[in-house]
Amino acid sequence: MPVRSVGSPHAPRQAQVSRLPDNARVRAALDWFTPHISWVNDQQVRITEIPAPPFQEAQRAAAVKELLAEAGLTAQIDKTGNVIGELRGVNEREIVVITAHLDTVFPPGTDVKVHRDGSRMAAPGISDNGTGLAALLALARAAHFAHLKPQRTILFVGDVGEEGEGNLRGMRAIVDTYRAKLKAVVVLDGSGTDYVTTKALASRRLEALITGPGGHSWSDFGMPNPINALVRGSVRFINTKVPASPRTTFNIGQIEGGTSVNSVPHEARLKVDIRSESEDELTRLESALRECIAAGVRDEMDSARDRSKGKLEWKVELLGSRPGGELAPDSPLLAALRAADEAVGNQSRIERSSTDANIPLSLGIDAISIGAGGNGGGAHSLQEWYDSAGRETGLKRALLTILGISGVAEEKSR
Numbered sequence: 331m332p333v334r335s336v337g338s339p340h341a342p343r344q345a346q347v348s349r350l351p352d353n354a355r356v357r358a359a360l361d362w363f364t365p366h367i368s369w370v371n372d373q374q375v376r377i378t379e380i381p382a383p384p385f386q387e388a389q390r391a392a393a394v395k396e397l398l399a400e401a402g403l404t405a406q407i408d409k410t411g412n413v414i415g416e417l418r419g420v421n422e423r424e425i426v427v428i429t430a431h432l433d434t435v436f437p438p439g440t441d442v443k444v445h446r447d448g449s450r451m452a453a454p455g456i457s458d459n460g461t462g463l464a465a466l467l468a469l470a471r472a473a474h475f476a477h478l479k480p481q482r483t484i485l486f487v488g489d490v491g492e493e494g495e496g497n498l499r500g501m502r503a504i505v506d507t508y509r510a511k512l513k514a515v516v517v518l519d520g521s522g523t524d525y526v527t528t529k530a531l532a533s534r535r536l537e538a539l540i541t542g543p544g545g546h547s548w549s550d551f552g553m554p555n556p557i558n559a560l561v562r563g564s565v566r567f568i569n570t571k572v573p574a575s576p577r578t579t580f581n582i583g584q585i586e587g588g589t590s591v592n593s594v595p596h597e598a599r600l601k602v603d604i605r606s607e608s609e610d611e612l613t614r615l616e617s618a619l620r621e622c623i624a625a626g627v628r629d630e631m632d633s634a635r636d637r638s639k640g641k642l643e644w645k646v647e648l649l650g651s652r653p654g655g656e657l658a659p660d661s662p663l664l665a666a667l668r669a670a671d672e673a674v675g676n677q678s679r680i681e682r683s684s685t686d687a688n689i690p691l692s693l694g695i696d697a698i699s700i701g702a703g704g705n706g707g708g709a710h711s712l713q714e715w716y717d718s719a720g721r722e723t724g725l726k727r728a729l730l731t732i733l734g735i736s737g738v739a740e741e742k743s744r
Protein backbone atom coordinates (compact mmCIF):
# COMPACT_ATOMS: atom_id res chain seq x y z
CA MET A 331 0.00 0.00 0.00
CA PRO A 332 1.36 3.44 -0.81
CA VAL A 333 1.97 5.60 2.20
CA ARG A 334 0.65 9.05 1.63
CA SER A 335 -1.05 11.86 3.40
CA VAL A 336 -3.81 14.14 2.18
CA GLY A 337 -2.99 16.90 4.62
CA SER A 338 -3.90 20.21 3.00
CA PRO A 339 -1.92 23.41 3.53
CA HIS A 340 -4.95 24.68 5.49
CA ALA A 341 -4.74 21.92 8.06
CA PRO A 342 -4.08 23.26 11.54
CA ARG A 343 -0.43 22.96 12.46
CA GLN A 344 0.69 21.48 15.72
CA ALA A 345 1.34 24.89 17.25
CA GLN A 346 -2.32 25.84 16.77
CA VAL A 347 -3.49 22.44 17.95
CA SER A 348 -1.65 22.70 21.25
CA ARG A 349 -3.28 26.11 21.85
CA LEU A 350 -6.75 24.57 21.58
CA PRO A 351 -7.36 24.19 25.33
CA ASP A 352 -6.79 27.96 25.66
CA ASN A 353 -9.88 28.66 23.56
CA ALA A 354 -12.76 29.46 25.96
CA ARG A 355 -15.31 27.33 24.12
CA VAL A 356 -12.95 24.38 23.81
CA ARG A 357 -12.25 24.77 27.52
CA ALA A 358 -15.98 24.76 28.26
CA ALA A 359 -16.46 21.58 26.20
CA LEU A 360 -13.54 19.87 27.96
CA ASP A 361 -14.94 20.90 31.34
CA TRP A 362 -18.34 19.43 30.47
CA PHE A 363 -17.15 15.83 30.79
CA THR A 364 -16.24 15.43 34.47
CA PRO A 365 -19.56 16.57 35.98
CA HIS A 366 -21.47 14.54 33.36
CA ILE A 367 -19.70 11.18 33.62
CA SER A 368 -22.77 9.52 35.13
CA TRP A 369 -24.84 10.75 32.15
CA VAL A 370 -22.25 9.24 29.80
CA ASN A 371 -22.27 5.94 31.75
CA ASP A 372 -26.08 5.84 31.65
CA GLN A 373 -26.10 6.31 27.86
CA GLN A 374 -23.57 3.49 27.57
CA VAL A 375 -25.89 1.17 29.51
CA ARG A 376 -28.92 2.27 27.51
CA ILE A 377 -27.20 1.74 24.14
CA THR A 378 -25.64 -1.59 25.17
CA GLU A 379 -29.04 -2.95 26.21
CA ILE A 380 -30.41 -2.40 22.68
CA PRO A 381 -29.27 -5.54 20.81
CA ALA A 382 -27.27 -4.88 17.65
CA PRO A 383 -26.31 -8.20 16.05
CA PRO A 384 -24.54 -8.00 12.69
CA PHE A 385 -26.97 -6.76 10.00
CA GLN A 386 -29.55 -5.87 12.70
CA GLU A 387 -28.34 -2.50 13.91
CA ALA A 388 -31.49 -0.51 13.05
CA GLN A 389 -33.02 -0.26 16.53
CA ARG A 390 -29.77 0.90 18.09
CA ALA A 391 -29.19 3.28 15.16
CA ALA A 392 -32.58 4.91 15.80
CA ALA A 393 -31.70 5.49 19.48
CA VAL A 394 -28.33 7.00 18.60
CA LYS A 395 -29.97 9.24 16.00
CA GLU A 396 -32.34 10.58 18.63
CA LEU A 397 -29.48 11.28 21.04
CA LEU A 398 -27.42 13.05 18.37
CA ALA A 399 -30.44 15.18 17.50
CA GLU A 400 -30.83 16.04 21.20
CA ALA A 401 -27.22 17.26 21.07
CA GLY A 402 -28.28 19.81 18.46
CA LEU A 403 -27.00 17.97 15.39
CA THR A 404 -28.88 17.49 12.13
CA ALA A 405 -29.20 13.72 12.27
CA GLN A 406 -30.19 11.21 9.59
CA ILE A 407 -29.82 7.53 8.77
CA ASP A 408 -28.30 6.76 5.37
CA LYS A 409 -29.41 3.91 3.10
CA THR A 410 -26.69 1.61 4.46
CA GLY A 411 -28.01 2.11 8.01
CA ASN A 412 -25.34 4.49 9.33
CA VAL A 413 -26.46 7.30 11.66
CA ILE A 414 -24.93 10.63 10.68
CA GLY A 415 -25.13 13.77 12.83
CA GLU A 416 -23.73 16.94 11.29
CA LEU A 417 -22.02 19.77 13.15
CA ARG A 418 -21.67 22.32 10.38
CA GLY A 419 -18.32 24.05 10.07
CA VAL A 420 -17.39 27.44 8.68
CA ASN A 421 -15.93 25.53 5.73
CA GLU A 422 -18.57 23.02 4.60
CA ARG A 423 -16.46 21.83 1.68
CA GLU A 424 -14.17 19.95 4.05
CA ILE A 425 -15.32 17.18 6.33
CA VAL A 426 -13.87 15.37 9.33
CA VAL A 427 -15.59 12.20 10.48
CA ILE A 428 -15.66 10.79 14.00
CA THR A 429 -17.24 7.39 14.14
CA ALA A 430 -18.10 4.47 16.44
CA HIS A 431 -19.49 1.19 15.16
CA LEU A 432 -23.04 0.27 16.17
CA ASP A 433 -22.85 -3.49 15.71
CA THR A 434 -21.78 -6.24 18.09
CA VAL A 435 -20.63 -9.81 17.43
CA PHE A 436 -23.48 -11.25 19.50
CA PRO A 437 -26.36 -13.12 17.85
CA PRO A 438 -30.02 -12.23 18.42
CA GLY A 439 -31.29 -13.52 21.76
CA THR A 440 -28.03 -12.86 23.64
CA ASP A 441 -28.74 -11.48 27.13
CA VAL A 442 -27.42 -7.92 26.94
CA LYS A 443 -28.67 -6.71 30.33
CA VAL A 444 -25.94 -4.59 31.93
CA HIS A 445 -24.87 -5.44 35.49
CA ARG A 446 -23.46 -2.42 37.30
CA ASP A 447 -21.24 -2.35 40.34
CA GLY A 448 -19.89 1.13 41.08
CA SER A 449 -17.94 2.29 38.02
CA ARG A 450 -17.84 -1.27 36.67
CA MET A 451 -20.37 -2.51 34.12
CA ALA A 452 -20.66 -5.98 32.63
CA ALA A 453 -22.57 -7.12 29.53
CA PRO A 454 -21.78 -8.44 26.06
CA GLY A 455 -20.80 -5.42 23.94
CA ILE A 456 -20.46 -3.04 26.91
CA SER A 457 -16.95 -1.99 25.90
CA ASP A 458 -16.90 -2.96 22.20
CA ASN A 459 -18.50 -0.73 21.28
CA GLY A 460 -20.68 0.67 24.06
CA THR A 461 -17.68 2.76 25.09
CA GLY A 462 -17.15 4.22 21.63
CA LEU A 463 -20.84 5.02 21.16
CA ALA A 464 -21.18 6.64 24.59
CA ALA A 465 -18.10 8.73 23.82
CA LEU A 466 -19.52 9.77 20.44
CA LEU A 467 -22.65 11.03 22.18
CA ALA A 468 -20.65 12.73 24.94
CA LEU A 469 -18.47 14.57 22.42
CA ALA A 470 -21.51 15.80 20.50
CA ARG A 471 -23.18 16.88 23.74
CA ALA A 472 -20.08 18.71 25.03
CA ALA A 473 -19.61 20.51 21.69
CA HIS A 474 -23.28 21.56 21.76
CA PHE A 475 -23.10 22.75 25.36
CA ALA A 476 -20.02 24.88 24.59
CA HIS A 477 -21.50 26.29 21.32
CA LEU A 478 -18.43 25.04 19.47
CA LYS A 479 -18.23 26.05 15.82
CA PRO A 480 -15.62 24.04 13.93
CA GLN A 481 -13.76 25.27 10.86
CA ARG A 482 -14.36 22.08 8.93
CA THR A 483 -17.71 20.30 9.22
CA ILE A 484 -17.63 17.41 11.69
CA LEU A 485 -19.82 14.36 11.08
CA PHE A 486 -20.62 12.27 14.16
CA VAL A 487 -21.28 8.78 12.81
CA GLY A 488 -22.59 5.53 14.26
CA ASP A 489 -21.66 3.06 11.53
CA VAL A 490 -22.87 -0.44 10.74
CA GLY A 491 -21.04 -3.58 9.67
CA GLU A 492 -17.72 -3.39 11.51
CA GLU A 493 -17.87 -6.81 13.15
CA GLY A 494 -18.07 -10.33 11.80
CA GLU A 495 -19.17 -10.51 8.21
CA GLY A 496 -20.23 -6.86 8.00
CA ASN A 497 -17.11 -6.36 5.89
CA LEU A 498 -16.90 -2.69 6.97
CA ARG A 499 -19.86 -1.88 4.74
CA GLY A 500 -20.87 1.11 6.89
CA MET A 501 -17.45 2.72 6.65
CA ARG A 502 -17.20 1.87 2.95
CA ALA A 503 -20.47 3.76 2.38
CA ILE A 504 -19.33 6.79 4.42
CA VAL A 505 -16.05 7.05 2.53
CA ASP A 506 -17.86 6.54 -0.75
CA THR A 507 -20.36 9.33 -0.05
CA TYR A 508 -17.95 11.94 1.32
CA ARG A 509 -14.69 10.98 -0.32
CA ALA A 510 -14.11 14.22 -2.22
CA LYS A 511 -14.49 16.34 0.95
CA LEU A 512 -13.12 13.90 3.50
CA LYS A 513 -10.00 15.15 5.28
CA ALA A 514 -9.71 12.71 8.18
CA VAL A 515 -11.49 9.91 10.00
CA VAL A 516 -11.21 9.22 13.73
CA VAL A 517 -12.58 5.84 14.81
CA LEU A 518 -13.62 5.29 18.44
CA ASP A 519 -13.51 1.58 19.20
CA GLY A 520 -13.54 0.08 22.69
CA SER A 521 -11.81 1.46 25.77
CA GLY A 522 -8.33 2.60 26.81
CA THR A 523 -6.11 5.52 25.86
CA ASP A 524 -2.79 3.70 25.62
CA TYR A 525 -2.60 3.20 21.86
CA VAL A 526 -3.35 4.74 18.50
CA THR A 527 -3.91 2.50 15.50
CA THR A 528 -2.30 4.11 12.46
CA LYS A 529 -1.55 0.92 10.53
CA ALA A 530 -4.33 -1.10 8.99
CA LEU A 531 -3.93 -4.84 9.26
CA ALA A 532 -5.06 -6.56 6.08
CA SER A 533 -7.36 -9.53 6.52
CA ARG A 534 -9.57 -11.88 4.55
CA ARG A 535 -12.45 -14.07 5.61
CA LEU A 536 -13.10 -17.25 3.71
CA GLU A 537 -15.68 -19.97 3.73
CA ALA A 538 -15.05 -23.51 2.52
CA LEU A 539 -18.07 -25.59 1.53
CA ILE A 540 -18.01 -29.31 0.72
CA THR A 541 -21.14 -31.08 -0.49
CA GLY A 542 -22.04 -34.67 -1.30
CA PRO A 543 -25.11 -36.87 -1.77
CA GLY A 544 -25.59 -37.70 1.93
CA GLY A 545 -27.24 -40.89 3.18
CA HIS A 546 -27.72 -43.35 6.02
CA SER A 547 -24.90 -44.03 8.46
CA TRP A 548 -25.36 -47.82 8.22
CA SER A 549 -26.72 -48.60 4.78
CA ASP A 550 -24.62 -45.95 2.97
CA PHE A 551 -21.42 -46.53 4.89
CA GLY A 552 -18.46 -46.02 2.59
CA MET A 553 -19.99 -43.14 0.69
CA PRO A 554 -17.69 -40.04 0.65
CA ASN A 555 -18.48 -37.89 3.67
CA PRO A 556 -18.19 -34.04 3.44
CA ILE A 557 -17.35 -33.70 7.15
CA ASN A 558 -14.57 -36.27 6.83
CA ALA A 559 -13.21 -34.34 3.84
CA LEU A 560 -13.45 -31.05 5.71
CA VAL A 561 -11.62 -32.48 8.71
CA ARG A 562 -8.91 -33.95 6.47
CA GLY A 563 -8.49 -30.60 4.70
CA SER A 564 -8.57 -28.64 7.98
CA VAL A 565 -5.78 -30.72 9.49
CA ARG A 566 -3.65 -30.03 6.43
CA PHE A 567 -4.45 -26.30 6.63
CA ILE A 568 -3.63 -25.86 10.32
CA ASN A 569 -0.23 -27.42 9.65
CA THR A 570 0.55 -24.61 7.17
CA LYS A 571 3.65 -22.68 8.22
CA VAL A 572 3.18 -18.92 8.61
CA PRO A 573 5.99 -16.42 9.16
CA ALA A 574 6.47 -14.63 12.49
CA SER A 575 7.57 -11.63 10.45
CA PRO A 576 5.67 -10.28 8.61
CA ARG A 577 3.28 -11.46 11.32
CA THR A 578 0.64 -13.68 9.76
CA THR A 579 -2.19 -15.53 11.51
CA PHE A 580 -5.12 -17.80 10.74
CA ASN A 581 -8.13 -18.94 12.71
CA ILE A 582 -10.77 -21.54 11.99
CA GLY A 583 -13.59 -19.76 13.75
CA GLN A 584 -16.68 -21.72 12.76
CA ILE A 585 -17.30 -25.23 11.55
CA GLU A 586 -20.69 -26.70 10.84
CA GLY A 587 -22.51 -29.34 8.84
CA GLY A 588 -24.60 -32.46 9.08
CA THR A 589 -28.15 -32.95 10.29
CA SER A 590 -28.01 -35.93 12.66
CA VAL A 591 -25.58 -38.37 14.17
CA ASN A 592 -26.82 -41.30 12.07
CA SER A 593 -26.76 -39.57 8.69
CA VAL A 594 -23.90 -39.21 6.26
CA PRO A 595 -23.99 -35.39 5.94
CA HIS A 596 -24.69 -33.76 2.60
CA GLU A 597 -22.67 -30.69 3.46
CA ALA A 598 -19.96 -29.29 5.71
CA ARG A 599 -18.55 -25.79 5.92
CA LEU A 600 -15.94 -23.86 7.79
CA LYS A 601 -15.05 -20.19 8.16
CA VAL A 602 -11.49 -18.98 8.38
CA ASP A 603 -10.08 -15.57 9.23
CA ILE A 604 -6.57 -14.84 7.93
CA ARG A 605 -4.53 -11.74 8.77
CA SER A 606 -1.12 -10.48 7.83
CA GLU A 607 1.15 -7.48 7.80
CA SER A 608 1.78 -8.47 4.18
CA GLU A 609 -0.79 -8.75 1.36
CA ASP A 610 1.49 -11.32 -0.31
CA GLU A 611 1.33 -13.61 2.72
CA LEU A 612 -2.47 -13.27 2.73
CA THR A 613 -2.62 -14.34 -0.88
CA ARG A 614 -0.30 -17.26 -0.15
CA LEU A 615 -2.43 -18.36 2.81
CA GLU A 616 -5.66 -18.08 0.82
CA SER A 617 -4.15 -20.34 -1.87
CA ALA A 618 -3.02 -22.75 0.85
CA LEU A 619 -6.60 -23.02 2.14
CA ARG A 620 -7.89 -23.82 -1.36
CA GLU A 621 -5.18 -26.45 -1.89
CA CYS A 622 -5.81 -28.04 1.51
CA ILE A 623 -9.57 -28.27 0.99
CA ALA A 624 -9.02 -29.74 -2.49
CA ALA A 625 -6.58 -32.26 -0.99
CA GLY A 626 -9.00 -33.11 1.84
CA VAL A 627 -11.71 -33.86 -0.73
CA ARG A 628 -9.25 -35.94 -2.77
CA ASP A 629 -8.15 -37.91 0.32
CA GLU A 630 -11.76 -38.63 1.25
CA MET A 631 -12.65 -39.72 -2.28
CA ASP A 632 -9.54 -41.95 -2.41
CA SER A 633 -10.48 -43.67 0.82
CA ALA A 634 -14.21 -43.91 0.11
CA ARG A 635 -15.26 -47.58 0.09
CA ASP A 636 -18.08 -47.02 -2.37
CA ARG A 637 -17.49 -44.30 -4.94
CA SER A 638 -20.52 -45.36 -6.96
CA LYS A 639 -22.66 -43.57 -4.39
CA GLY A 640 -21.58 -40.16 -5.63
CA LYS A 641 -18.76 -37.69 -5.34
CA LEU A 642 -17.96 -34.57 -3.36
CA GLU A 643 -18.00 -31.00 -4.66
CA TRP A 644 -16.14 -28.18 -2.98
CA LYS A 645 -15.63 -24.43 -3.19
CA VAL A 646 -13.87 -21.73 -1.20
CA GLU A 647 -15.47 -18.28 -1.21
CA LEU A 648 -14.20 -14.92 -0.05
CA LEU A 649 -16.69 -13.59 2.53
CA GLY A 650 -14.86 -10.37 3.09
CA SER A 651 -11.58 -8.59 2.66
CA ARG A 652 -10.11 -5.69 4.60
CA PRO A 653 -7.42 -3.85 2.72
CA GLY A 654 -4.25 -2.65 4.44
CA GLY A 655 -2.69 0.82 4.58
CA GLU A 656 -0.74 3.18 6.82
CA LEU A 657 -1.02 6.73 8.09
CA ALA A 658 2.01 8.85 7.19
CA PRO A 659 4.10 9.60 10.30
CA ASP A 660 4.02 13.33 9.46
CA SER A 661 0.24 13.51 8.91
CA PRO A 662 -1.69 16.42 10.50
CA LEU A 663 -4.02 13.85 12.09
CA LEU A 664 -1.21 12.12 13.98
CA ALA A 665 0.09 15.56 15.02
CA ALA A 666 -3.38 16.40 16.37
CA LEU A 667 -3.51 13.14 18.33
CA ARG A 668 -0.01 13.71 19.75
CA ALA A 669 -0.94 17.26 20.79
CA ALA A 670 -4.11 15.94 22.42
CA ASP A 671 -2.09 13.29 24.28
CA GLU A 672 0.23 16.01 25.52
CA ALA A 673 -2.63 18.25 26.62
CA VAL A 674 -4.23 15.51 28.73
CA GLY A 675 -0.94 14.06 29.97
CA ASN A 676 -1.35 10.76 28.12
CA GLN A 677 1.14 8.55 26.33
CA SER A 678 0.19 6.19 23.55
CA ARG A 679 1.95 3.69 21.34
CA ILE A 680 1.42 3.11 17.62
CA GLU A 681 -0.47 -0.07 16.76
CA ARG A 682 -1.40 -2.09 13.74
CA SER A 683 -4.90 -3.49 13.79
CA SER A 684 -7.93 -4.35 11.69
CA THR A 685 -10.56 -1.64 12.19
CA ASP A 686 -12.94 0.66 10.36
CA ALA A 687 -9.86 2.83 9.68
CA ASN A 688 -8.69 0.22 7.14
CA ILE A 689 -11.02 1.61 4.51
CA PRO A 690 -9.92 5.28 4.53
CA LEU A 691 -6.27 4.30 5.09
CA SER A 692 -6.33 1.95 2.09
CA LEU A 693 -7.50 4.90 -0.03
CA GLY A 694 -4.86 7.31 1.25
CA ILE A 695 -7.28 9.23 3.50
CA ASP A 696 -5.88 10.06 6.94
CA ALA A 697 -7.46 7.88 9.64
CA ILE A 698 -6.78 6.52 13.11
CA SER A 699 -8.60 4.25 15.51
CA ILE A 700 -8.40 4.91 19.25
CA GLY A 701 -10.01 3.67 22.46
CA ALA A 702 -12.52 6.01 24.06
CA GLY A 703 -11.16 5.92 27.62
CA GLY A 704 -11.70 3.94 30.78
CA ASN A 705 -10.77 0.27 30.91
CA GLY A 706 -12.38 -2.79 29.47
CA GLY A 707 -11.81 -6.45 28.78
CA GLY A 708 -13.31 -9.68 27.52
CA ALA A 709 -14.31 -8.17 24.18
CA HIS A 710 -16.40 -10.55 22.04
CA SER A 711 -17.13 -12.74 25.09
CA LEU A 712 -20.18 -12.99 27.34
CA GLN A 713 -17.94 -11.85 30.23
CA GLU A 714 -17.17 -8.50 28.62
CA TRP A 715 -16.73 -5.65 31.14
CA TYR A 716 -15.99 -1.95 31.29
CA ASP A 717 -14.76 0.28 34.10
CA SER A 718 -15.48 3.96 33.58
CA ALA A 719 -12.92 5.22 36.14
CA GLY A 720 -10.80 7.88 34.45
CA ARG A 721 -12.84 7.86 31.24
CA GLU A 722 -12.73 11.66 31.00
CA THR A 723 -9.10 11.43 29.81
CA GLY A 724 -10.26 9.44 26.80
CA LEU A 725 -13.13 11.83 26.10
CA LYS A 726 -10.88 14.91 26.26
CA ARG A 727 -8.25 13.20 24.13
CA ALA A 728 -10.81 12.31 21.46
CA LEU A 729 -12.36 15.80 21.48
CA LEU A 730 -9.00 17.57 21.21
CA THR A 731 -7.93 15.24 18.40
CA ILE A 732 -11.05 15.86 16.36
CA LEU A 733 -10.96 19.63 16.97
CA GLY A 734 -7.24 19.61 16.21
CA ILE A 735 -8.01 18.36 12.73
CA SER A 736 -11.29 20.25 12.16
CA GLY A 737 -10.03 23.53 13.58
CA VAL A 738 -12.24 25.82 15.65
CA ALA A 739 -13.78 29.04 14.33
CA GLU A 740 -12.23 32.22 15.72
CA GLU A 741 -14.28 33.59 18.59
CA LYS A 742 -15.81 37.01 18.11
CA SER A 743 -14.88 39.28 20.99
CA ARG A 744 -17.98 40.25 22.89
Ligand SMILES: [Zn+2]
Pocket residue numbers: 431458459492519520
Ligand atom coordinates in the same frame (compact mmCIF):
# COMPACT_ATOMS: atom_id res chain seq x y z
ZN1 LIG B 1 -15.11 -2.85 18.01
